[in-house]
Amino acid sequence: MLWSYFTNGFIAPPPLVKHPLLADDKEKKKDIAALQGTWKIESFKIAGQDAPEEFVKTASFAFKDKKYTLTVDGEEMETGTFKLDPEKKVKAIDLEIESGNDQGKKQLGIYTLKVDTLTLCFAFPGETDRPTKLESSEDSKSIQLVLKREKK
Numbered sequence: 361m362l363w364s365y366f367t368n369g370f371i372a373p374p375p376l377v378k379h380p381l382l383a384d385d386k387e388k389k390k391d392i393a394a395l396q397g398t399w400k401i402e403s404f405k406i407a408g409q410d411a412p413e414e415f416v417k418t419a420s421f422a423f424k425d426k427k428y429t430l431t432v433d434g435e436e437m438e439t440g441t442f443k444l445d446p447e448k449k450v451k452a453i454d455l456e457i458e459s460g461n462d463q464g465k466k467q468l469g470i471y472t473l474k475v476d477t478l479t480l481c482f483a484f485p486g487e488t489d490r491p492t493k494l495e496s497s498e499d500s501k502s503i504q505l506v507l508k509r510e511k512k
Contacts, residue, residue, distance in 0.1 A: 387446035394473055395423040399507035408498035421507060428455065438462070444471075450492065457485060470494060476509035 399421045404411035418433040423442070430438040438460030445452040448470075455467040462485035469482035470491055481491040482503045489501075496504035 388444050391444050391446050391451070391473060392423075392426065395478070396425075398422045398510040399478055400510050401505060402508050403504075403506045405496040405504045407500060407502065408496050420510065421505075430460070450494075452490065453480065453482075455482070462486070478505075478507040478509075480505045480507070 401416050401419045401421070404416050404419070410416075415432060419437075420431050422429045422431065426441050426443070428440055428442050429436055436459075438457060440458040440460075441456045443454045443456075445454075450470045451472065453469045453471045455469070457463055457465050457467060465485040467482050467485045468487065468490040469480055470493075471481075472479045472494060479494050480503075481494045481496065482505075483489055483491055484501045484503065487501055491500070491502045494504065496502045
């Protein structure tokens, strides 16, 4: 009965619905492909406060396959893997931090991706509540980044 519906005595095919596993995989692949490359930080807020200008000027994120690297002033500061869930109402991203000050911690976040602009909002590393808005305020334990794709 799950795969067939009865209408006027005839068996009708199931309605055309988006299979969640197939759609999810297609969206993930699309967004993973779109993230590939190096992204310069345009703005960076931690609990509503702007990060130091020198940090913002010299920091970048690079995505290769399902790995990321945060580089500051030419030095690798953090590396890890990422997972996307583009099917959520607000697209989700999870970082598994493999090196750096927060090694071994998970960082939950959300994102939007529009052509060459990537906006991210993360909970502090190790926090278990995912942000719900793409913003960082003084009373939040969140980090907001706006990244621009680096032109080759």
